[in-house]
Amino acid sequence: MTATTFRRALAYEWIKFRSVRSLVWTTVVAAALPVPGAAFVAATGSLKTDDTVLGGSLTFSVPAMMLAAVLGALLVCGEYGSGTIRVTLAAVPRRGTVLAAKATLVAALLYALALPATTAAYLVGGAMLGEEYAPGEPMPALLGVAAAFSVAGLLGLAVGTLLRHSAGAITAVLALLLLPSMLGPLLGDAERWVAGVSPTAALEKLIQTSDATADAVGSLPAWPSLVLVTGYTTLALLAATALLHRRDV
Template sequence: MTRRFRQALAFEWVKFRSVRSTVWTTAVMAALPAPGAAFVAATGSLQPDDTVLGGSLTLSVPALMLAAVVGALTVCGEYGSGTVRTTFAVVPRRGTVLAAKAVLVAGLLYALALPATAGAYLVGDALLDDGYAQGEPLPALFGVAAAFSVAGLLGLAAGTLIRHAAGTVTAVIAALLLPSMLGPLFGGAERWVAGSSPTAALEKLMQTSDASTDAVGSLGAWPSLLLVTGYTALALLAAAALLRRRDV
């Protein structure tokens, strides 16, 4: 890691923790999964065909949406306040700025999501009855945490392209929810469309009964995550190319 990139990364970390909206959104994202596991256990709402892992991670889906919002806020907040000009004055290489944001978002979300979801599973495992299938938490939990990173990077890419917080949040929430809703309209391509969102990959990794082929496609959990990672990488490349061409 070059000295210039380390400086850019340190600069991004200072900005990230200085913005209340970003910090609070990140904190709520990390705090959501465990109470969800306790709620499912307390209400007895776990379905007979569900797994302890899937039931414990019920609130991981809204938490994933917050991860995408965190990625969006990381860049849109600067455009909204005008501080992006200062950022580019301090770090003229815009690709370096975007790369530093991407490393920060992906690393931080993974570091928070892994213990948050693992803790939720432990809570669910302790509170839920033994009559339910356990599920296979490993290596699934590592993939679940990776899905949070991917969602955050998708939000970052969308924020860089759109530059407006409201429009970006709308776009990323649509990207998370619409593929599974519109998949059946695409006939033979349904498995690719329905499985092309971080939400679909997350639900498959969670091994929840909601992850049926008609809802999230017939791709396996890991192929779905790889597909999502691939198009997120393409979105980041497009964002980097456009960022270099803009005046700001």
């Protein structure tokens, strides 16, 4: 993969992204959700007494991260649904380069949007909540939160490439985000291990919410949890790349 070929593939992906309304609007909503979410949580007084400003302000970062994962899935499944994937692979025959360009676009875009969005949400929450709650430790946690958005998008991209069907990929990636924490309580002592592998669990640890107890999201600290999620997302992307090379389209 030469640098010129990769830059061309990345330029193609950016043009396609801007031309698909569903991708643009999914991105806009994901980026916009944390700030009004912080205002809503502060205005309704729904925080627990042991929660932090950071945890309360970023409550809506969880559904926003789910939208980031949906974006990753739609980025590739939309092309399979419309048949334009054939045009993409004709323009850039190196399939690994195509997937690398998609991954670079979704990871960079989500990080660039999530960091200011979650930072603004923290500032809004802090201004509205005052000194009644502990502020939490926003740095470097906010950097990790933005990275979690990128990882969720990449996980969606990997699942979308593997399944190639929008509805199936969206269902599967949302299940990966939600089911571990939902099934954990049914598994007794194994709850902390099952729930802890979810990207949602890593995010909750990073935002230091009072709900991120060891029993609910595992005893692994926030940054190692993010590394774990990043690791199996990388494996999923490698599997997607191998499958993309093997099948006809």
